[in-house]
Amino acid sequence: MPKGEVLPGSRDAPQSVEDFRDRLHTLNGQLPRRLQQCADHVATHLDRIALSTVAQVAQGAGVPPSAVMRFCQIMGFTGYAEMQRLFREALSRAAPDYATRLANLKAGGAGQPATLVAEFVEAGRQSMEALARDLNETALNQAVTTLSQARTIHLAGFRRSFPVASYLAYVFDKLGVPAVLHDGVAGLGHRSTLQPGDALLAITFAPYSEETLALVTQARDRGLPVVALTDPPASQLSGLADTVLTVTEIDFGAFRSLSAVIALALALAVAVAARRET
Amino acid sequence: MPKGEVLPGSRDAPQSVEDFRDRLHTLNGQLPRRLQQCADHVATHLDRIALSTVAQVAQGAGVPPSAVMRFCQIMGFTGYAEMQRLFREALSRAAPDYATRLANLKAGGAGQPATLVAEFVEAGRQSMEALARDLNETALNQAVTTLSQARTIHLAGFRRSFPVASYLAYVFDKLGVPAVLHDGVAGLGHRSTLQPGDALLAITFAPYSEETLALVTQARDRGLPVVALTDPPASQLSGLADTVLTVTEIDFGAFRSLSAVIALALALAVAVAARRET
DNA sequence: CGGACAATGGAACGAATATTCTATTTCTCC
DNA sequence: GGAGAAATAGAATATTCGTTCCATTGTCCG
Known part of the structure; x- marks a missing residue:
């Protein structure tokens, strides 16, 4: 030596x-x-x-x-x-006996409730991993910037996306960030509330709901920035939204969980709130 | 040989x-x-x-x-x-380069949006694993039985639990299972719709919302079976609900994801729909 | 241009570990 | 209860793989 x-x-x-x-x-x-x-x-x-x-x-x-x-x-x-x-x-x-436990649950037989839980847990975990792997940091930062500068954030999400939108409404409320949930309860809702200085956060997955597309178009016409949270083949939206955040949600059978979308949405909300305070 | x-x-x-x-x-x-x-x-x-x-x-x-x-x-x-x-x-x-990617994201620095995503993904993954590990199969099977025999399933979930309840409403609708979402839009809502033969599925976490407790009590008074989806220290509910399903959701900072709850809820919904059809 | 030192590649060595073999024990069936 | 077969344990062997060593090449500075 x-x-x-x-x-x-x-x-x-x-x-x-x-x-x-x-x-x-x-x-x-x-x-x-x-x-x-x-x-x-x-x-x-x-x-x-x-x-x-x-x-x-x-x-x-x-x-x-x-x-x-x-x-x-x-x-x-x-x-x-x-x-x-x-x-x-x-x-x-990292994997103590989780894998074994999952396998045990799955072994119960197809259709058994416990087996279903195991499948959805597995799908959710994979979705999370895919999110971490494929996250577009540039788009995320841009989304945070856009939303943190908005006077009011408008939330659009219907059908399968509605739970995500409503969760965001709850979190934004908790964090003191002005946000409006467009729930379409009374027909076409609060469209007239889209005002200059606001921004739209649209959560939508194929097949895209008409209500969401209508809101996006309207926001665009009024010159408001649009952030879209959607799935990868975002063809229709990529032309309409300023920032597109894509999430791949693994599905089990005909059913898709929301694990990854919610994780991303929550992170987005917290980041926006943090940015606004500084 | x-x-x-x-x-x-x-x-x-x-x-x-x-x-x-x-x-x-x-x-x-x-x-x-x-x-x-x-x-x-x-x-x-x-x-x-x-x-x-x-x-x-x-x-x-x-x-x-x-x-x-x-x-x-x-x-x-x-x-x-x-x-x-x-x-x-x-x-x-199972772990391609997910761990590496997560570490990279976290390395960005506290407060960075990408770091937040990594933290929530990690929390979500842990919640999923906890769910798989601690799942009470007996309670789950009992919940499936109860709900599959109900004429109509009433869904109660407010504040943080509302996204879960609304997701369940969407899924049950897709699956052709009669379910009513008690969203409290117009005050105290559909209480009178609790009819004999129905069942209540209450999703709630500490601190338990008054609306949910009120609905649970009312269902009980009318002799309807109650299934509760809640967090472990379910002291208040264990006396009120017939079946209690607990989910431990790992939180990051002051924020809790819904990954595990949604996975469990989805599995429950699918199992109930499958049971009804046979 | 040339000496010195760092860096490199490949071969030889040695430890750890899978695998096989055989004497002995245990079990089974008549 | 005894003959045969199966099962077992521990030692012997083969293999894989980590590690070290040294001759060669490349690079920097006088």
């Missing part, structure tokens, strides 16, 4: 995945070529470490195995085994 | 975790002592196989390693390695 230098894997190994990420970030940019390749590959495939061999990681990063070993030592571990242990522990803590 | 017998790990290895469970179920009861011990242990700790060594599984089951090997062959695999591969693949498919 080098003469007076700090020897690589001495005592400062990351104790958690968080630590690991921090260290990775610190080292970024000041590493030799092969080590940097390792860092890049590991950063984008953190989850694979727990289950991969040195050879597999090396191949993924396009480097020889020995380079991966040096990378582990730079990161503060004595070797690959110690690094892997960190990720394995994180992985087993 | 044996003379004319079917050699153990020939061709019929389970191709999925589902297959594996089926096989385990088939074999149950007709195995020699040590193999049965392996089967029992594996069945209750399915998730550990992906990350454990033969020796660890053996210790967990209280058998020598060679017994585990024989178990693997009985299950149709050539050995432990092949069996482990099945579970590792399942595990890595």
Whole structure:
């Protein structure tokens, strides 16, 4: 080893995945070529470490195995085994016996209520993961900016989207953000309340309801900004809305949960409220 | 190998975790002592196989390693390695790079919209897992029975629970199940519609809203069965409702998502509709 | 241009772990 | 109760994989 230098894997190994990420970030940019390749590959495939061999990681990063070993030592571990242990522990803590329990529920037989719960839980979980994976941060930030500048936020959502709209109305009310829920109780409702300085938040999924499209068009005609919360093939809306946030909701059978949409809507509401206060 | 017998790990290895469970179920009861011990242990700790060594599984089951090997062959695999591969693949498919993405989002900094999404997604996922883990199957089955026998289902849910109630109204409508949403639009609403043969499904969380409690009391006075969908410390309701379904919703900061409640509600609705049709 | 040092790749080594083999015990059926 | 077969445990073996070492290449500075 080098003469007076700090020897690589001495005592400062990351104790958690968080630590690991921090260290990775610190080292970024000041590493030799092969080590940097390792860092890049590991950063984008953190989850694979727990289950991969040195050879597999090396191949993924396009480097020889020995380079991966040096990378582990730079990161503060004595070797690959110690690094892997960190990720394995994180992985087993993440899924204690949830998977087993789900399988047990599902094993009850098709049509059993408990089996249905398991299926919907699974679909919901997948939707959440898809949301985290595919989130368009740019669009989200833009939506927050638009809505936080609005005098009043108009909420449009009917049929399947109505629960989301009504939940947003509740949350905005709690947070002291002026919002109007267009529920269509008495026919075509509050259209005349769309005033300059307001913004419209439309929640809608294919097939898009006429009421929502009508509101969107009207808001557009009056020059109000429109934020749409919708599903990916947002063809019709992409031309009408200023900002489009898409959510992929996995469905089980003919039924779709709302887990991901609600999570996104809630985050949006809180972010808007926070932005307005500053 | 044996003379004319079917050699153990020939061709019929389970191709999925589902297959594996089926096989385990088939074999149950007709195995020699040590193999049965392996089967029992594996069945209750399915998730550990992906990350454990033969020796660890053996210790967990209280058998020598060679017994585990024989178990693997009985299950149709050539050995432990092949069996482990099945579970590792399942595990890595379950969490592609979701964890990485989440961490990236969170790293954006507190208050950032994307960070909020990550937090709510995480809270939602935990809620889902809690639901799967703690689900009371007996209560669920009882709720399905009660509701499926009702002439009309009355839905009560206000404030934070209103989105759930309105979603249920939408789903029941889609499924052709007679249901009335008590939305309180015009004051105290449809109380008089509580008729003999009906049932009440109340969705409510602490602090319980007066409207919901009033409806529950009224339904009880008229002798109608009441199903409550609520959070664990359901002290007030446990005396009033016939069936209590509890859901633990993890909250982030002062905010609670509805992911788990909606998943449970949806499953309940579908199960009720299925039961009615048979 | 050349010396020194860091970085690299591949091969050799060693530890951990799956797998097989066989002597012994246990069970079963006549 | 005994003969045969099945099951079992522990040791021996094979394999996989992490780790180390060293010769070679590349890079920076005098």
